[in-house]
Amino acid sequence: MSAQRHQTIRDLLRSALPMGTRIVAGQKGLSRVVTWTSVLHTRPPAFPTLEGHELALLSIDALHLLNDKLTLADIVNDLAQMEVAAIGVVGNIDARARAAAEEHTIPLLNLPPGTSLRHVERDVVKVLVGPPPSAEQRGMEIHEQLLQLSTENRGMAALIGAIVDATGKTVVVQDKRLDTVVALGPLKDIEDWPAIEASLANEEPLPAVFRNRVEVAQVSPDPALLELPDFGLRRLVVPIVANRMGRGFFSMLVAGNGFDALDMQFARHGAAVCALEMAKEKAIREAQKKVQGGVLERLLTGTIPADQALRQLARLGHQPNEHPYAAIAACWAQDDGPSDRRLETIFNEQVSVHGCEAVVQLLESGVVVFCADDAVNSKALPRTIRQLADSVLARVKSQYPAANLAMGIGRPVNTLSEWRSSYQEAMAAERIALQWHIYQPLYFGDLGVYRLLSLLLETAELRSFYRETLGELADERYANEEFITTLETFFEEHGNLSQTANKLHVHRNTLLYRMERIGQIGGFDLENPETRLAVHLALKIRRLLANPRNGTK
Numbered sequence: 001m002s003a004q005r006h007q008t009i010r011d012l013l014r015s016a017l018p019m020g021t022r023i024v025a026g027q028k029g030l031s032r033v034v035t036w037t038s039v040l041h042t043r044p045p046a047f048p049t050l051e052g053h054e055l056a057l058l059s060i061d062a063l064h065l066l067n068d069k070l071t072l073a074d075i076v077n078d079l080a081q082m083e084v085a086a087i088g089v090v091g092n093i094d095a096r097a098r099a100a101a102e103e104h105t106i107p108l109l110n111l112p113p114g115t116s117l118r119h120v121e122r123d124v125v126k127v128l129v130g131p132p133p134s135a136e137q138r139g140m141e142i143h144e145q146l147l148q149l150s151t152e153n154r155g156m157a158a159l160i161g162a163i164v165d166a167t168g169k170t171v172v173v174q175d176k177r178l179d180t181v182v183a184l185g186p187l188k189d190i191e192d193w194p195a196i197e198a199s200l201a202n203e204e205p206l207p208a209v210f211r212n213r214v215e216v217a218q219v220s221p222d223p224a225l226l227e228l229p230d231f232g233l234r235r236l237v238v239p240i241v242a243n244r245m246g247r248g249f250f251s252m253l254v255a256g257n258g259f260d261a262l263d264m265q266f267a268r269h270g271a272a273v274c275a276l277e278m279a280k281e282k283a284i285r286e287a288q289k290k291v292q293g294g295v296l297e298r299l300l301t302g303t304i305p306a307d308q309a310l311r312q313l314a315r316l317g318h319q320p321n322e323h324p325y326a327a328i329a330a331c332w333a334q335d336d337g338p339s340d341r342r343l344e345t346i347f348n349e350q351v352s353v354h355g356c357e358a359v360v361q362l363l364e365s366g367v368v369v370f371c372a373d374d375a376v377n378s379k380a381l382p383r384t385i386r387q388l389a390d391s392v393l394a395r396v397k398s399q400y401p402a403a404n405l406a407m408g409i410g411r412p413v414n415t416l417s418e419w420r421s422s423y424q425e426a427m428a429a430e431r432i433a434l435q436w437h438i439y440q441p442l443y444f445g446d447l448g449v450y451r452l453l454s455l456l457l458e459t460a461e462l463r464s465f466y467r468e469t470l471g472e473l474a475d476e477r478y479a480n481e482e483f484i485t486t487l488e489t490f491f492e493e494h495g496n497l498s499q500t501a502n503k504l505h506v507h508r509n510t511l512l513y514r515m516e517r518i519g520q521i522g523g524f525d526l527e528n529p530e531t532r533l534a535v536h537l538a539l540k541i542r543r544l545l546a547n548p549r550n551g552t553k
Contacts, residue, residue: 019145060091139265331366
C-alpha cells in the first residue's frame with residue numbers, strides 16, 4: 001500500500017476530489033500527507049486496514065447502517081487515534097463533529113451531495129499510485145463538475161467558494177466595470193485587502209485586448225499573469241465572455257509562489273462557468289424587470305388594484321407598505337445623450353452602493369424609482385432619497401460630463417395605493433427641471449405654486465385660462481417678448497414702477513407707455529387685484545408651457 005508520490009490534502013483537493021468539496025474544519029491540517037484512501041464499511045470493522053495517513057471516506061447513511069448509536073464525532077475521535085490524514089463525509093456534518101476535527105487538527109471535508117465514494121476512492125488512488133493526470137484532463141473534470149454545481153442553481157458565491165476550497169487561493173469575480181461581484185479566499189482576512197481590491201479595480205494593468213469588450217470575445221485570450229508589487233502578490237486574470245461580449249473578469253490571487261498549469265485550468269473553466277452564471281442572473285433579472293414593469297405601469301395608470309399589485313411586488317422581494325416611499329423620475333435632457341438603459345443601470349448601481357430598498361424600472365418616459373425612507377416630514381427632501389439622487393447625479397457627471405440629467409422627486413407616501421400620486425409629482429418636477437434647465441434633483445415639495453400648476457399642465461382648462469387671461473400677448477410674436485419681460489419684472493418688483501424701470505434700465509415714462517400698451521394688447525386692467533392675480537398666474541403657466549416637451553403654447 002505504499003504510495004509512489006507524496007500528496008497532501010491540499011494537493012488532492014486540486015487534483016482528485018470533486019469540485020464543491022468544502023473544508024468545514026481542520027484547515028491547519030491541509031498539509032498532512034496522504035498515503036492511501038479507505039471507504040467506511042457498513043459492517044464491522046468499519047475501516048479494516050487503516051495504517052495511518054489515509055483519507056477516510058464515509059457517508060452519514062452508511063454510518064447509521066453500521067451503528068445507529070454511533071455519531072460522526074465518535075468516528076472523528078476514533079480516526080484521530082488511528083492517525084488518519086483527513087476525513088471526507090457525504091451528508092450533514094454537525095457542530096460536535098466539527099469541534100472534534102478542530103481539536104485533532106484533522107481536515108474534515110464535506111463532499112457534494114450524491115457523491116459516489118467509490119469513484120472518489122478510485123480517483124484518489126489514481127493520483128497516489130498511477131501516472132499523474134494531465135492538467136487538461138483534470139481541467140475537463142473541473143469543467144464538468146462546475147457545470148453540475150451551476151445546474152443545481154447554488155449561485156455565483158457557491159461556485160467561487162468551491163474553487164477557493166479546491167485551490168486554496170483567493171478568487172475575485174468582477175463585472176465589466178471592474179466592480180467586485182464575489183471575492184472569497186484567505187487574502188480577504190488581511191489588513192491590506194481593501195487596498196488590494198481597489199488596485200484590482202484599475203484597468204490600466206490589464207492587457208489592451210482585455211479592455212475591449214468586443215475584441216476580447218473574438219480572440220478568446222489566455223489568462224494573463226500580472227504582478228501586484230505593492231502587496232507582494234501575483235494575479236492570474238482571464239476575461240469572462242458571454243453572448244459574444246466581455247462581461248467581466250475572473251482573477252486568482254496568491255502570495256509568494258506563482259501559478260501552475262492546473263491553476264490555468266481552474267481560471268479558464270472558472271471564468272467559463274461564471275459567464276453562464278452571469279447570463280442566468282441577467283435572464284432572471286430581465287424576467288423580473290418585465291413583470292415588475294408591467295405591475296408598475298398598471299399601478300401608475302390605475303388599471304390594477306393596489307392589493308393585487310402589492311402581492312406581485314412582494315413576490316419580487318419588495319415590501320411597499322413597510323416604509324414610506326418617494327418616487328424619482330429621471331430622463332436625459334438631450335436626445336443624443338446616453339441610453340435610458342444606461343441610466344437605469346446607474347440607478348441600480350447606486351441603490352446597491354447605498355443599500356437602499358428601492359424599485360428601479362425603465363418606462364417609456366424614462367427611469368422611475370420608488371425608494372424607501374423612514375422620513376415622514378414631506379416638507380423637506382428625505383435624507384435617503386437625497387443621497388441616492390445626488391450619488392446618481394455625481395456618477396452621471398463623472399461618466400458623461402457633457403450629458404444633462406433632469407430629475408424630479410415626489411413627496412413620500414405611506415401606502416402602495418399612494419405611489420401614483422408621488423409618481424405624478426415626480427413627473428411634474430421633472431418637467432419643470434427640463435423646462436428651466438435645472439440639472440439638479442428637483443423636489444416637488446419645494447415648488448411652491450408650481451406644484452399646483454404642474455399637476456394641471458395636461459388639462460385644456462389650464463391652457464384656456466392662459467390664453468384668455470393674456471389675450472393677444474399669448475401669441476408667438478417677437479414684439480410681445482419685450483412686453484412679457486416687462487410684465488414679469490413688474491411682478492418680481494411687487495408692482496413698484498420705479499424699481500421695475502430701474503431693473504429694466506428704461507425711463508419711468510417709457511415703462512408707463514409699455515404698461516399702457518400691455519393693457520391694450522392683453523385687454524386687461526392691472527389696477528384690478530383679481531386681474532393682477534390672474535395675469536401673474538398666467539405668466540407662471542407660460543413658463544411651464546414654454547418647454548417643447550410639454551407641447552406648444
